[in-house]
Amino acid sequence: xxxxxxxxxxxxxxxxxxxxxxxxxxxxxxxxxxxxxxxxxxxxxxxxxxxxxxxxxxxxxxxxxxxxxxxxxxxxxxxxxxxxxxxxxxxxxxxxxxxxxxxxxxxxxxxxxxxxxxxxxxxxxxxxxxxxxxxxxxxxxxxxxxxx
Numbered sequence: 001x002x003x004x005x006x007x008x009x010x011x012x013x014x015x016x017x018x019x020x021x022x023x024x025x026x027x028x029x030x031x032x033x034x035x036x037x038x039x040x041x042x043x044x045x046x047x048x049x050x051x052x053x054x055x056x057x058x059x060x061x062x063x064x065x066x067x068x069x070x071x072x073x074x075x076x077x078x079x080x081x082x083x084x085x086x087x088x089x090x091x092x093x094x095x096x097x098x099x100x101x102x103x104x105x106x107x108x109x110x111x112x113x114x115x116x117x118x119x120x121x122x123x124x125x126x127x128x129x130x131x132x133x134x135x136x137x138x139x140x141x142x143x144x145x146x147x148x
Contacts, residue, residue, distance in 0.1 A: 016119050016125075032046040032053065036049060043146045047137050047147055049140070050134075055134070056133075064122075064126065066142055096116045
């Protein structure tokens with residue numbers, strides 16, 4: 001595809017994040033289904049597994065989104081010293097996990113591929129995934145009446 005025909009970078013980032021969130025939700029649903037049906041709980045168990053996974057993902061992603069402080073506090077013999085934290089992080093040094101590589105082979109992303117350094121951080125995609133997983137759990141309860 002020529003650069004003139006390519007969609008804007010922000011659009012490709014959003015598509016990447018949404019497909020990632022749907023993939024995480026599908027994996028959570030399948031694992032929850034295998035676990036729940038093997039224990040004889042049915043869709044009610046799937047709903048609870050999704051809620052638990054969504055809640056854990058929400059907490060983990062929120063923790064990962066926390067900004068690191070721009071200083072360090074060091075204790076010395078003279079007292080406490082505040083030191084500026086000059087981390088030499090390299091921009092664009094994001095690595096691609098095996099799960100992300102598998103997600104990149106899902107059809108919309110085969111046309112709208114984006115390099116790893118231009119994607120949203122994994123913490124943002126996990127946060128979006130947690131909301132998606134919790135939304136599916138909510139829809140199973142409120143709309144379909146699973147376990148009511």
